[in-house]
Structures are given as C-alpha cells and as structure tokens.
Amino acid sequence: MAQLTYLEAIRQGIWEEMERDPTVFCLGEDIGIYGGAFKVTDGFIGRFGAERVIDTPIAESAIVGAAFGASLTGMRPVAEFQFMDFIPCAMNQISNMVAKTHYLWGAPAPLVLRGPSGGYVHGGPFHSQNPEMWFVHNPGLKVICPATPYDAKGLIKAAIRDNNPCIFFEHKYLYRRIKGEVPSEDYVVPIGKANIVREGSNLSIITYAAMVHSALEAAEVLKNDGIDVEILDLRTVSPLDREAIAATVRKTNKVIILHEHSRTGGLAGEIAAMINEEAFDSLDGPIVRITGLDSAVPFSPPQEEFFLPKVSEIVNEARKLKAY
Amino acid sequence: MAIKKKSGSKASSNGNRTVNKAHTNGNRNSSLRQYEIPDYRLEHPNFSVHQVRKGDEMRYEVTGDLDTPVPPIRDSKYLDKKQCIEIYRYMLLNRRMETALENLYKQGKVVGGVYFGLGQEACSCASAYALDKDDWFAPMIRNQGSLLVRGFRASDTMMQYMAKAGSPTKGRDGTSHFGDIEKRNMVSPISMLGDLIPVMSGVALGARLQGRDVAVLTYIGDGGQSTGVTYEGINFAAVQNLGLVLIVESNEWAYSTPSEMQFKCTDLAERAIGYGIPGVIVDGTDACQVYDATREAVERAHRGEGATMIEAKMMRMKGHAIHDAATYVPKPLFDFWKRRDPIARFENYLVRETKWLSAKENADLIAEVEKIIEAEREIAVNSPMPTPESALGGVYCEDGCHAIKPKYGMPKVRKGSGGFKETEAAVHLK
CATH class of the missing domain: 3.40.50.920 (Rossmann fold)
Structure with a gap:
C-alpha cells in the first residue's frame, strides 16, 4: 500500500472518480490552471480539460447554485470552496435551495461541496474556522470531516457517489502533515459510520x-x-x-x-x-x-x-x- | 456555443492546442465599444413615482404623462393564428384559476395567502410558450400561467395553496413552489429572490456537458434583481456562455416599494450591457412582443450563443399577496395599466383587429376555460389533507429512491494519457 498525505489522498479520490464516472466534474475558484489554493486539483485541467475543471468567478452562491443546477440534469459536481470560511457567502443556496430540495419536491441533489477548514495554521479569523455546525443543524445535508488519508479518500469517493448534498470539510492542518496507508484498489468508507x-x-x-x-x-x-x-x-x-x-x-x-x-x-x-x-x-x-x-x-x-x-x-x- | 464545439484554433507548432472559447469570446477592445438595447415597445410610458408628504402622512404620488392612448398589439414575427389563440387560452386559464383561488381563500379553504399574476398573464404565458419541450424553466411566485403552459394542471397549483395531500409537494410547500425534473423540466422556486438564476445556469451547464445546448428560462422582478445572487448568477451564465433566458418582470412594485427606490438606471435591460449579454425591452402586457423576444433568446441559447436578458414592462395589478390591498399605489397608475390589461388587449387583437376569433368563438372559449377551472377546483377541493405523519421521511435520497443518470446522455470525456502524479506545489497557509 502506498503512503499518501491527507491532501494527496483527497486528490487521488477525486481524480479516480473523474476517471470512473464522466458525470463527475469540478468547479471553483482558481482550480484550473493554478490547481487550487491548496493544489487539490493540481494537474486536473490538463488531464480532464476545461469542460470538467471549471474556473469560476469569485461568486460562492453562483458556484453552489450552478453545481445544484447541473446535479438536476444528472451530473455529479464537486465544488471547491477556497476556504470553508467563505461558505456562508453561499448559505442561502445551501440551506434553502440544496438542503430542502429532496424533502420538498423530491429532486435529489448529488453534489459535493468541499474545501479546507480548521486552525493551527495561523490563518486568522477568516481562514481558520470550522463552520460544520451550521450545516449539522440543517436537515438534508451530509457533513463529513475525515481525520486520516485512508478515510479522506474513501469518504470523498463515497460523497461523490452519494445521491445527497455532501459537505466535505478537509482539515488544512492535516493536508501535508500526516501520511497514511492508502490502498491502490478502489474502496469507499461509508458515510455516517464512526x-x-x-x-x-x-x-x-x-x-x-x-x-x-x-x-x-x-x-x-x-x-x-x-x-x-x-x-x-x-x-x-x-x-x-x-x-x-x-x-x-x-x-x-x-x-x-x-x-x-x-x-x-x-x-x-x-x-x-x-x-x-x-x-x-x-x-x-x-x-x-x-x-x-x-x-x-x-x-x-x-x-x-x-x-x-x-x-x-x-x-x-x-x-x-x-x-x- | 463555447466549449463543446472546440471551434478554437488548432495551433501549428506544438500539437493540438484547443482554445476554450467560453473564456475568449467577446472583444475586450474598448475602442470598439458599441451598445444597443432593442426595444420592441410601441409606446414609451413616461412617468415616475415619488414619496410626498401630506401633513403628517407620507404617501406615493405619480407624476408624468398618464393619459397616453393604448398602443396596438405588435404583430408577431413568428406566431400564427392557432398559436396566438392558444396563448390567449392559457392567459384566460391563468386569470380564471387565480379568480378561483381568490374565492377559495374567501371560503377559508386556502392555507396562508394567495399570490396573483394579475396584469402579468401575457408575460408568464407567452414566455413559457416560447420554450421547446427539452428546455427548462423555473417560475417565480406570480408565474402561475407559465405552469399551465408547461403542462401542469390548475388543480396542481390549487392543491398547493390548500396544502392538500394530492399537491405536487404532498403538502410540504405551497404556491408555485414545486418542480419536476423528469418530464416538465421545471425547477422549484424558493422564496428568496435571485437564487434560481445560478441554478438554471447550472442546468444549462449540466446539459452542455452532456452535449446539449438547452434554453433555461427563469424570471426575476424589479425588486428581486437587487439581490447579490442575481448578479452572481447572470455573470456566471455570461462568462460561461450558458443559455439563460432571464425575464426581468419590471412590474413597478416590489411589495410596497416602487421601482424608483429599487434601482437608478432608466431601464433594467441596461444592466445587460454590464454583463456583456444582449438586453431587450418588451411591453409585458403584449403577448406577441413577449413571445418574439423570448423565442429569439431561446434560439440564441439553442445555438450556444449564451444568455439574454429581457425586461418586460408592466404592472402588478394587485397587492403583494391577497392580504395587501395595495392602497399605496397611486390610483392614476392603476388606471393607466388597467387600460393595458393584457387579456383585454389580446382579446381585442384576436376578435376585432385580426378577426381570428369570432365573438361566438371567443365566448365559447371563455366558457370552456371556466368549465375546466371549475372541474379543477373540484379535484383540488376534494383532495384530502395530508396525514400528520406524512411530515416524516424524504429528508435524504435513500437507496433506490432515485436513479441518478445524465438526462441527455453520458458526457464525452477527454481521452487522456496523463496519469496521476503527486503534487509538490507551494500552497497557501502551511
């Protein structure tokens, strides 16, 4: 088994899902040629093209809204927040649009909102937060916070395959600090299991x-x-x-x-x-x-x-x- | 269209360079600046609303030219006799359904309020009529006519208002808040304004990834367009060259606030210039103008040429909802727009101008519509209330609940040889 960092495990998980399923695509700020602020999508645009790795305007509501709209046509978007601290910019889309859609009118929203969260990196008040509770108190969402490379890869894959909106909090302190064994064969870690x-x-x-x-x-x-x-x-x-x-x-x-x-x-x-x-x-x-x-x-x-x-x-x- | 056709240049020296046209369209040379806002209207109303003080009270007053004659309906470039009559029939259904709802409210059968599209029937019905079957739309609260055009029944909307078990949301939401992504390609609205714009843009994006350029139509009011998400959504559609058809329903009042207090530009269509997309102005009480402008925007979307904003000028002829008597609206303004009632104007056009309908045919049509609405009302009234326990379940899409598959076919993917390599690039915050 390969030793991968937490960040590489997430990167590999998304990459493999994009290889496996043509309906998976990424959108977010600076995720294309630049590869993302933390380089989670580094190299993706070269492999998968600008159609599936979309650099967006700085507009979090548009990113979530567009991801949701695309999911209604049967796509599985993976939207990146540059920092999860910015997720309240899209709060109405997440809380009132995406989270309620299945309960109210029976439309599934198979999308993933992912990005770095957490402190210990001296990021200051707007780059260190853990805003997961805003979404825990919001029925209709699945909220995922992995701790290890193995779980991070298995859970990002499970989130992409899930038929519900999943919010995937990556801990930026762990990104390159921890390494762990990650199998090369396909696997998922079930969502909702401690x-x-x-x-x-x-x-x-x-x-x-x-x-x-x-x-x-x-x-x-x-x-x-x-x-x-x-x-x-x-x-x-x-x-x-x-x-x-x-x-x-x-x-x-x-x-x-x-x-x-x-x-x-x-x-x-x-x-x-x-x-x-x-x-x-x-x-x-x-x-x-x-x-x-x-x-x-x-x-x-x-x-x-x-x-x-x-x-x-x-x-x-x-x-x-x-x-x- | 931008990305799909890969119409960018093939570079000479080093391999197959493709240009992503979504990011290169539009000429940014400002010396070539040239703007145009086509205006289909046959009149240009000239008045404005102000706050004035009368003793200890503040109220709204309208000043300007309010006695101008009602212009004729502008002949459609596209609609034939049969289609015009069909749109007129939907407009009648729209109004009669809302009258029935008003009566149901008075009988205490409605839960909550009733929202009306009175005076806006041409805008709702003719715009939805311009869509093809595969196109998508999302209504706002007053676009109850659009739902009828897209094949929903009047009883669907009535049951929503009465919170019945048989309603499309099985009682979980009211009004036009429902959708259908299987057959009718309709996205449910939420109460917050502007959020549908990026969502519909995303629908167009999803379809494009599957190789289809669809038109995605939604509405926003002169009030709703003040929200930030409206900007985000239109800009996203513009940058990505997505087939958004945005009808800006400029209906003078946002709840009780006049449009003069909502924006400073002369016409909301001017904002299209700032987004870099075409903007068009139509008389929202003229079904032919609404149809023609929408049809042209839909065809642009189908050709992959991107978004269009259509400002439809009209007035909301009732209060915000049934509780609101709209006493803040100056009477001369009501009178001006009452003379421009979209149904009366279209009836006049069909019965007296074109003579496409005889007086008898018109009377028969109205009678047929009334009969339909009465039957629909019966269905809605007879639907039971949901059981209390039906509040449970459905928060998540569980196994076997929905099969997710691409609606227009599996996206084509880039065949690549690049394998996964670890990244060592510098990052923001270690």
Whole structure:
C-alpha cells in the first residue's frame, strides 16, 4: 500500500472518480490552471480539460447554485470552496435551495461541496474556522470531516457517489502533515459510520478531524498514568453514528467530547444530549467538553494556541475524569 | 456555443492546442465599444413615482404623462393564428384559476395567502410558450400561467395553496413552489429572490456537458434583481456562455416599494450591457412582443450563443399577496395599466383587429376555460389533507429512491494519457 498525505489522498479520490464516472466534474475558484489554493486539483485541467475543471468567478452562491443546477440534469459536481470560511457567502443556496430540495419536491441533489477548514495554521479569523455546525443543524445535508488519508479518500469517493448534498470539510492542518496507508484498489468508507481508532477501557474521547490526532497524542501520555483511553473518530458529523456513540459510552462509562469549533451550540452539546437519551444509565461521571473558545479564531500564534484545544488540556481533563 | 464545439484554433507548432472559447469570446477592445438595447415597445410610458408628504402622512404620488392612448398589439414575427389563440387560452386559464383561488381563500379553504399574476398573464404565458419541450424553466411566485403552459394542471397549483395531500409537494410547500425534473423540466422556486438564476445556469451547464445546448428560462422582478445572487448568477451564465433566458418582470412594485427606490438606471435591460449579454425591452402586457423576444433568446441559447436578458414592462395589478390591498399605489397608475390589461388587449387583437376569433368563438372559449377551472377546483377541493405523519421521511435520497443518470446522455470525456502524479506545489497557509 502506498503512503499518501491527507491532501494527496483527497486528490487521488477525486481524480479516480473523474476517471470512473464522466458525470463527475469540478468547479471553483482558481482550480484550473493554478490547481487550487491548496493544489487539490493540481494537474486536473490538463488531464480532464476545461469542460470538467471549471474556473469560476469569485461568486460562492453562483458556484453552489450552478453545481445544484447541473446535479438536476444528472451530473455529479464537486465544488471547491477556497476556504470553508467563505461558505456562508453561499448559505442561502445551501440551506434553502440544496438542503430542502429532496424533502420538498423530491429532486435529489448529488453534489459535493468541499474545501479546507480548521486552525493551527495561523490563518486568522477568516481562514481558520470550522463552520460544520451550521450545516449539522440543517436537515438534508451530509457533513463529513475525515481525520486520516485512508478515510479522506474513501469518504470523498463515497460523497461523490452519494445521491445527497455532501459537505466535505478537509482539515488544512492535516493536508501535508500526516501520511497514511492508502490502498491502490478502489474502496469507499461509508458515510455516517464512526470508527474506533484506539481501543480503551477507562474513558472515551469522542472527536473527529484534526482533534483525532491530538486525542491520540494525549492517549499515549495517559497510558503512562495507567489510563486506557478509547477514541471514537466520528468521521461524519451529520448524520451522527448514534449507535457507535452509545456503544463506547456503555463500554467505558466516562466520556470526553472534543472539538475545535466554539463551545456554545457546538457538537459536544448535541452529543451530550444524545448520550443522555441513549446511555444515561451507563455514565459514571460528568460528560466533559473540550472545545474552542466562544470567540473568533484569533490570528497571533499565542492567542490562537490559547483559543484551540491542546493536548495538555486533554490530558488534564482525562486525569480528572478518571479520578471522578 | 463555447466549449463543446472546440471551434478554437488548432495551433501549428506544438500539437493540438484547443482554445476554450467560453473564456475568449467577446472583444475586450474598448475602442470598439458599441451598445444597443432593442426595444420592441410601441409606446414609451413616461412617468415616475415619488414619496410626498401630506401633513403628517407620507404617501406615493405619480407624476408624468398618464393619459397616453393604448398602443396596438405588435404583430408577431413568428406566431400564427392557432398559436396566438392558444396563448390567449392559457392567459384566460391563468386569470380564471387565480379568480378561483381568490374565492377559495374567501371560503377559508386556502392555507396562508394567495399570490396573483394579475396584469402579468401575457408575460408568464407567452414566455413559457416560447420554450421547446427539452428546455427548462423555473417560475417565480406570480408565474402561475407559465405552469399551465408547461403542462401542469390548475388543480396542481390549487392543491398547493390548500396544502392538500394530492399537491405536487404532498403538502410540504405551497404556491408555485414545486418542480419536476423528469418530464416538465421545471425547477422549484424558493422564496428568496435571485437564487434560481445560478441554478438554471447550472442546468444549462449540466446539459452542455452532456452535449446539449438547452434554453433555461427563469424570471426575476424589479425588486428581486437587487439581490447579490442575481448578479452572481447572470455573470456566471455570461462568462460561461450558458443559455439563460432571464425575464426581468419590471412590474413597478416590489411589495410596497416602487421601482424608483429599487434601482437608478432608466431601464433594467441596461444592466445587460454590464454583463456583456444582449438586453431587450418588451411591453409585458403584449403577448406577441413577449413571445418574439423570448423565442429569439431561446434560439440564441439553442445555438450556444449564451444568455439574454429581457425586461418586460408592466404592472402588478394587485397587492403583494391577497392580504395587501395595495392602497399605496397611486390610483392614476392603476388606471393607466388597467387600460393595458393584457387579456383585454389580446382579446381585442384576436376578435376585432385580426378577426381570428369570432365573438361566438371567443365566448365559447371563455366558457370552456371556466368549465375546466371549475372541474379543477373540484379535484383540488376534494383532495384530502395530508396525514400528520406524512411530515416524516424524504429528508435524504435513500437507496433506490432515485436513479441518478445524465438526462441527455453520458458526457464525452477527454481521452487522456496523463496519469496521476503527486503534487509538490507551494500552497497557501502551511
């Protein structure tokens, strides 16, 4: 198996889908000859042509609208947001047009909206956000946040093949920092299925995307304390894998929910409520949240570091919870 | 058309260079600047609406020339007798259906409000009539006549208004908010204005990738065109040379705001210049003008020549919806446009000018339309309300729910030899 970066895995996934299915095409800003701000579509225009790799005006509503319109004719568009921070520019198209179309008038919208999100790269308040919750609270969308090259490739392929609008958040901190084994043969990772990335017995950390790696690092530290941590990587944040969440709580009885975006109205609140409904009797301690702060993501490295969840914070919270 | 035909130059020295014409069409040499806004109208109304103070009250007043004679219908370059009568019949159906809806509302059978296209029937019906079967369209709230032309039944719209189980959305939405991508190529509108423009452009893009140049028609009002997504959508269609046919329904009022407070240019069609696409002005109360301009735009789209904007001038002859008595509209303005009622004008043209309809044939036609609407009303009224539980399901397209396949055939793809290579290029933010 080849070792690929997270970015290359996504690139290869889209490339293979375009080779496999003539109805797949890409559109977005600077994705053609330039190859995209992060080079996810580098080389695509040469291979697939300007018809299938379309450089658009800087107009996010037009990009989503056009992707949706093309999907109504049976195409499978993959639209790139240069940064997911810009996705609210197209909010009405996504929320009122695309997400509601199947429920209201029975028209499927098989399209993918993808792009980089997340902090830890000093991108400042408009290039570091994790806006996935706006879409989790929006029935009709599937929201995908992979953590590993294997999952990133398998999930982008699954998203392109899915008959529903999928929003695919790529974590830009992971793009070239992590490598992993990716099979050369065709495979997909099912949307809506979480994955235990580390088995453990003392407590569970429920998380996704870049935070999976922080949790793994914390787990190694905690192992020396004799704390055996289980890590559940959600992979898809909408629809959530209720069964997997309940199962890990029933197994370890203690749970930390870890995410990068702001705390209030964040995914941890939703998962806590879900645990309350599914596995309340299994809890042996309070549900702990480790999240970003309730502010914009600040620019200066010391401030950004303070804003974002840290491995030391996970270690401390885990020790307290174990002792509870 | 741009991309598909690959009509760009074959380069000499190093292989088969193709030029993507979508990005090279249009001459950017400004010394050749030349603009023209064809205007089909036989009159040029000259008045404007202002806010005025009367004591402690503010209201709208119209000033200008409001006593000009009603112009004749402009003979169509394309429509024959049979087609004119067919459009007239759709206009009658449109108006009678809305009268029936008004009555249903008064009987308490409508959930929510009723929106009317009174005074705009020529624009809705004649524009939709100019489309071919394979073309696509998306109505706005007042284009209930367009739905009839495209083959939906009056009972479909009535059931939508009554939130019935038998409605096209099975009760999940009302008004003209429904669609059909299988047979009638109609995209459902949403309440937000302008969002259909990039969507319809995307429909044209999808069809073009499948080797077909279709026309995609939608509407926007003088109010709706103020939205940012309108700009984004038209610009996208223009840059990509897509067959958008945008009817700008310039109907004087956006809810209660006059067009003078919506835009500063003289005619909205002028905005086409800024997009680099043709703009045309028609009298929106003249079915022949609307048809001719739309037909020409549709044919441009079929030839792959890109988007066209058609501004249709008329007036919304009722309030925004049934609750709104439109008391803010100055009476002389109502009177001016009442004399230009599109159905009365077309009737006069068919019965007295061309004599294509005898008085008896006209009376028979009206009676037939009334009979149809009564039957449709019965169907709609007798449809049950949906069960509460029918609110469930359908949020996602599940396995086996829809087969997704290209509507016009599998896209042709570039045969390439370039295999996948890893990229090492510099990136934005590491």
